[in-house]
Amino acid sequence: MKAALYPNFQKPNALSCAREACDVLAECGIEVSVSELFRKDFSDKPQVKFEDINESAKEADFVLAIGGDGTILRCAKLLIGSDTKLLGINTGTLGFMAGLEANQLDKLSLLTNEEYEISQRMTLDVVYHSEKGDITATVLNEVSARSGSFHICDFEVYADEYLIGRYRADGVLFSTPSGSTAYALSAGGPVIEPDLECIEMTLICPHTLFSRATMFSPGRRLRMKDTTTREDCMVISVDGEHFASIGVNESIEICRGKNNINFINLIGNSFHESLCKKMCKPIK
Incomplete structure (x- = not known):
């Protein structure tokens, strides 16, 4: 051994x-x-x-x-x-x-x-389609997206190209069950047993009176699109490390990891x- x-x-x-x-x-x-x-x-x-x-x-x-x-x-x-x-x-x-x-x-x-x-x-695979080509990463806990200047963000979330919702919030988290007890828990998300398989979406300080974490089947392919009109990039982090910065009408895709x-x-x-x-x- x-x-x-x-x-x-x-x-x-x-x-x-x-x-x-x-x-x-x-x-x-x-x-x-x-x-x-x-x-x-x-x-x-x-x-x-x-x-x-x-x-x-x-x-x-x-x-x-x-x-x-x-x-x-x-x-x-x-x-x-x-x-x-x-x-x-x-x-x-x-x-x-x-x-x-x-x-x-x-x-x-x-x-x-x-x-x-x-x-x-389970893990999550995240893809950013940049002008220089695809940038990919695999995460064990979560993918987070928020404003680089700490302003409120406007964004849309799609599941298999179906529009789930349009949101105003400080950002959004896409978490594995392992990550449910990390950043997502602090943002008000539920505790999920790590052996379950699902993708959790939790808004960060949403500008609404009604907001709940959403659970998706692990087979869903999610897409988060930045619709903020001002010149301000959303910063994407994977397990706490910087991954990419995306601008207006750019997006990232999240799906169940292959490993x-x-x-x-x-x-x-x-x-x-x-x-x-x-x-x-x-x-x-």
Whole structure:
């Protein structure tokens, strides 16, 4: 078996967590690889191999993303199109997508006997038809569109070329079930179990008295068209990273992604247990 580490050393305790994970994995007979960029941090670990993470992530049996939810999202992009499994280890603030906390590394031994559950998370593919050609991306959480100058936006949304509605709002989110507990939740959207398959549309601060999140079948092809009349581009972000800027009468298309991401659940925590533990108790 082979494991690749994807640590974010900007997070507290991520380095000590990654080093301890190397020791636990080695004791279990699991080969460990880390990016060449971190050679000095693991130079005293003879069991560690140094490889390009873009290659090792696709060749490994599983990848350990050590950090917060942002780290896990960035790591997930490396696994698109592969069968590699993803295990998040939380050293961040929330770590809602993580399967383990930093103080649970002894549970890594369960990987050797495949004593874990797999949660397949759907993705979204987004396409922007620019003058220079199509720009594409795949997201695990959401696609967001909003004004670059923080003005209110006018836009239309189509499903399979049928006009769903014309809207005025600060922006709009198109989310996977995994992303329902991220930006979409803060924008007033519902909580969706991550194993479901649907596309959620949530308006951001809509200029109306009546607005509800809308759920679409995963087979729908959605299109969001900017109809704002002033000279102001809508900024499109994918999983929190800038993707494109679109102008008046330009659009983006969103559909179910061609690939799933396989998340490892080592300790049997249900989605609802994690939801209560990490999002309810801190508020109480």
